[in-house]
Amino acid sequence: MTVHPVNGYSSMPMHMYPFPPGLVATQPLRSKRRQVKNACTNCQKACKKCDDARPCLRCVKYGIAEECVDSQRKERKKGVKRGPYKKRDGKGTNADIGDVPEQPSIPVTTEVPTQSASPPLQATYMAPIGYSMFPGQFPGSPTPKPGEPSPAYYPQFYAITPVPHPGQNGHPGQDPEQGYPSMAQYIPAAFLPYAPQSYGYMYPHRPDGQMQMMNPHYAPYPQMYGKPPSAGGSSDSGHLNGRNHGDD
DNA sequence: TCCATCGGACCCTCAAGGCA
DNA sequence: GCCTTGAGGGTCCGATGGAC
Structure with missing residues (x-):
C-alpha cells in the first residue's frame, strides 16, 4: 500500500488516523x-469500506x-433461547478481566470528535460548505431514526479545490446544464485516498476538533476520480453470492 | 499498477437472561 | 426496569491473483 505523501497515513480510515506526534503520545495509534x-x-458486494453518505465515496469514485x-x-431472529450466562468474576470491573485491555480509566479517543467542547470558530468552521457536492453527502445525510438526532460528523482534514469557471468541462460534479460546478471547493479528506498529490493544501483539525485555516491558495484541479470504470463494470458475481451472507 | 475477489477478523445491534 | 451477556448479522481489512 502506498503512503500518501501529504498525510503519510496511507489509506488508513479516517477514524484510525492517529493524532500528530507529540499530541497524544501515550495513545495507541489505532482505535x-x-x-x-x-x-x-x-x-x-465488494467487501469494501462504505460510508453513510449516498452516494458513497466508493461509488462516486x-x-x-446512481x-x-x-x-x-x-x-x-427472535425467540432464540440461550443457556445460562457464565458470570464474570470481579463483577463490573474490567480490571478483573484479564483479557479485556480496553476501556481505560480516562476515556481517550482518536476518533473524530462529534462535538467540540469549544464553540466553533466562525472563520474556520466551514466544513458543511463542502457538503454541497452531492445531495445528502456527509453530515446527517443518513436518515436518522425517529427521535434520533442526526449524527454530527466532520472529517479531520479538508482540501481546497479550485473552482472551475462556468463552462469549464471535465469534472464529475459539474452541472452539465449550466456548466457550473456543483462540487464544492472544500473536499473532505476522505476523498484524499482517491486524490493525488495535487492536494497541496489541507486543513488539519486542532486537537479540540476545530479546523485550522491555512493560506487558501488553490492547487491545480485534482484528478479526483481517476479514470472511470467501464460502464457497468462491477460484476454481480460478488462473493456475497458465494458466501454465507444471509441468502435465505 | 490497478482492480476484483474473498477469507476471516472485527464490529454493532439487540433479545435473552440476571439482578436489584 | 435496568444492566449484562453473547450470538446473529453485518462491515471491511488485507492478502491474493488477474488484467492491462
Missing part, C-alpha cells in the same frame, strides 16, 4: 475499526453513484 450502519450494495443504494438488512 477500533468503525463501521457504517448500512453499507451500500456495491460496497457490500467508480462512477456508479447505483449506490442501501443494502437490505435481514430481520434479526
Whole structure:
C-alpha cells in the first residue's frame, strides 16, 4: 500500500488516523475499526469500506453513484433461547478481566470528535460548505431514526479545490446544464485516498476538533476520480453470492 | 499498477437472561 | 426496569491473483 505523501497515513480510515506526534503520545495509534450502519450494495458486494453518505465515496469514485443504494438488512431472529450466562468474576470491573485491555480509566479517543467542547470558530468552521457536492453527502445525510438526532460528523482534514469557471468541462460534479460546478471547493479528506498529490493544501483539525485555516491558495484541479470504470463494470458475481451472507 | 475477489477478523445491534 | 451477556448479522481489512 502506498503512503500518501501529504498525510503519510496511507489509506488508513479516517477514524484510525492517529493524532500528530507529540499530541497524544501515550495513545495507541489505532482505535477500533468503525463501521457504517448500512453499507451500500456495491460496497457490500465488494467487501469494501462504505460510508453513510449516498452516494458513497466508493461509488462516486467508480462512477456508479446512481447505483449506490442501501443494502437490505435481514430481520434479526427472535425467540432464540440461550443457556445460562457464565458470570464474570470481579463483577463490573474490567480490571478483573484479564483479557479485556480496553476501556481505560480516562476515556481517550482518536476518533473524530462529534462535538467540540469549544464553540466553533466562525472563520474556520466551514466544513458543511463542502457538503454541497452531492445531495445528502456527509453530515446527517443518513436518515436518522425517529427521535434520533442526526449524527454530527466532520472529517479531520479538508482540501481546497479550485473552482472551475462556468463552462469549464471535465469534472464529475459539474452541472452539465449550466456548466457550473456543483462540487464544492472544500473536499473532505476522505476523498484524499482517491486524490493525488495535487492536494497541496489541507486543513488539519486542532486537537479540540476545530479546523485550522491555512493560506487558501488553490492547487491545480485534482484528478479526483481517476479514470472511470467501464460502464457497468462491477460484476454481480460478488462473493456475497458465494458466501454465507444471509441468502435465505 | 490497478482492480476484483474473498477469507476471516472485527464490529454493532439487540433479545435473552440476571439482578436489584 | 435496568444492566449484562453473547450470538446473529453485518462491515471491511488485507492478502491474493488477474488484467492491462
